[in-house]
Amino acid sequence: MILFGKEKQVSQLxxxxxxxxxxxxxxxxxxxxxxxxxxxxxxxxxGLEVDRIETEADELRRQIDDQLFEGAFLPNIxxxxxxxxxxxxxxxxxxxxxxxxxxxxRPQIPETWHEEMLTIFxxxxxxxxxxxxxxxxxxxxxxxxxxxxxxxxxxVGILESxxxxxxxxxxxxxxRSDLDLARKLHLRTCVRLSCQLSDQIENLADSLKLLVLKTxx
Numbered sequence: 001m002i003l004f005g006k007e008k009q010v011s012q013l014x015x016x017x018x019x020x021x022x023x024x025x026x027x028x029x030x031x032x033x034x035x036x037x038x039x040x041x042x043x044x045x046x047g048l049e050v051d052r053i054e055t056e057a058d059e060l061r062r063q064i065d066d067q068l069f070e071g072a073f074l075p076n077i078x079x080x081x082x083x084x085x086x087x088x089x090x091x092x093x094x095x096x097x098x099x100x101x102x103x104x105x106r107p108q109i110p111e112t113w114h115e116e117m118l119t120i121f122x123x124x125x126x127x128x129x130x131x132x133x134x135x136x137x138x139x140x141x142x143x144x145x146x147x148x149x150x151x152x153x154x155x156v157g158i159l160e161s162x163x164x165x166x167x168x169x170x171x172x173x174x175x176r177s178d179l180d181l182a183r184k185l186h187l188r189t190c191v192r193l194s195c196q197l198s199d200q201i202e203n204l205a206d207s208l209k210l211l212v213l214k215t216x217x
Contacts, residue, residue, distance in 0.1 A: 007072050020054075024053050027099075032098075102190070127202075166195075
């Protein structure tokens with residue numbers, strides 16, 4: 001996509017925001033890993049890092065909003081760009097929420113389910129990497145490769161389905177276990193919050209697809 005003036009500035013801010021969101025997801029994965037391994041103090045330190053990065057992402061989103069209000073991008077896609085940035089920011093917010101839940105409520109997750117929990121976060125990060133590659137191609141490709149973007153988005157959907165399968169299996173195992181109902185419900189909430197990140201990233205890919213279609217001539 002060929003960009004000029006304010007659009008280039010917004011593109012640069014978008015790429016910075018994208019990196020902040022990825023950092024939030026990467027640190028959230030690390031929080032979960034440290035927590036499950038018993039490294040509570042390190043998990044708490046990483047949780048504070050997620051809070052800091054999420055705040056930095058908010059500031060970048062506000063700067064992007066200012067540029068859009070000043071007329072960056074054509075009117076027919078300006079709202080879509082704004083919506084995409086808001087959705088990206090929601091992913092960072094959701095990552096912060098997951099960390100707050102883990103560190104604040106400290107769910108007691110049986111060791112037999114640790115690997116699957118970490119698989120959720122690993123695949124979510126991989127999923128975001130595919131979206132990041134698609135958005136980078138959209139913003140920085142001198143001749144935007146629509147097929148390449150479509151391939152990245154398809155991988156986002158495949159990974160989301162993989163995570164759905166893990167969620168389904170964990171939920172089934174939780175409610176088939178001998179744990180008391182309160183703990184079952186607590187663990188289900190933990191799993192659902194963790195998997196919602198994947199749903200949001202798939203929505204991001206769908207929004208990008210619509211944005212790409214609007215820029216085609």
